[in-house]
Every structure is written in structure tokens, then in C-alpha cells.
Amino acid sequence: MDDARVWTFEQGLWTGDADHYRELVDKDCLMVLPxxxxxxxxxxxxxxxxxxxRWTSVDITEGQISRPEEGLIVVAYKAHAEKDGEAGYEAWCTSTYRRLEHDVWRVVQHQQTPPLSLR
Incomplete structure (x- = not known):
């Protein structure tokens, strides 16, 4: 999967409907959410x-992609997501995808950490 498709895939996880989400997330996925x-x-x-x-929009910045081995992609980025009529949400995120077969990828790990607020 090329870099542009990786980011489109990740954006779809934020903005896609429930069926789209179920299609892309592996049954053995682990998530850490805030x-x-x-x-x-x-x-x-x-x-x-x-x-x-679902979020209506997400802006992904500071993205990095790693391909530690064939069939495995790890991404890290900062997300700023918004929903209609609600305050935005910001988090530092990681996701890991594994390839099941040619051009078929599933999320096996996802994590979100909101920015720490210093008092």
C-alpha cells in the first residue's frame, strides 16, 4: 500500500460509517482509547x-509510516477531528495494519493519546 493510500485508509477509520469501520478492523485488534x-x-x-x-472531518499531521516487514505497516500521527456542532478532538495516534492477501489490509492495533495539559 503506497503512502497516499495509507493516509486515506486511516482517514476512513475516523470518518467512515460503522460498516466501513467493521470491514477495516481485524477481529483480533487491540485498542487503547482515552x-x-x-x-x-x-x-x-x-x-x-x-x-x-463518526467524525465529519479529520486533519492528520506529523505523520510517519514504517514498514518493518512485508505485509506490516505502522503509522504514527497527530489527529484533529471535528463533528458537526461539537468541539474538536485532538490526539497523538498509532495504528498497525497487516495484509491478509493482495490489497486487503486490516487494522490490528490502534491507540489514541490526547495531548497532556500542563497546569
Missing amino acids: AEPYILGGSAAIEAVAKTP
Whole structure:
């Protein structure tokens, strides 16, 4: 998967509908999100995120892509997402994709860390 497609894929995870999300996330995915229960795995991760309202837009910056071996892609980036009528959300994120077959990729790991606020 080329870099442009990687970023389109990642944006789709933020803005796509629940069916799109279920299609792209692996049944063995692990997620760490900034809300209880914090760590989600497998179908619980898929359903928890699929049931939340989708973002209407996401701006991905400071992105980096690593391909540590054939069939494995790791991305890291800063996301600023918005929903209609709501305050924006910002987080530092990582995702890991594995290739199942030619041109078929699934997310096996995703993490979001909102910026730390210094008091």
C-alpha cells in the first residue's frame, strides 16, 4: 500500500460509517482509547467504536509510516477531528495494519493519546 493510500485508509477509520469501520478492523485488534475501559480487544473494540458517532472531518499531521516487514505497516500521527456542532478532538495516534492477501489490509492495533495539559 503506497503512502497516499495509507493516509486515506486511516482517514476512513475516523470518518467512515460503522460498516466501513467493521470491514477495516481485524477481529483480533487491540485498542487503547482515552475513555473507560481504556483497553479494548477483538469484537468489543470494533463494536465500541462502530457505535460512536463518526467524525465529519479529520486533519492528520506529523505523520510517519514504517514498514518493518512485508505485509506490516505502522503509522504514527497527530489527529484533529471535528463533528458537526461539537468541539474538536485532538490526539497523538498509532495504528498497525497487516495484509491478509493482495490489497486487503486490516487494522490490528490502534491507540489514541490526547495531548497532556500542563497546569
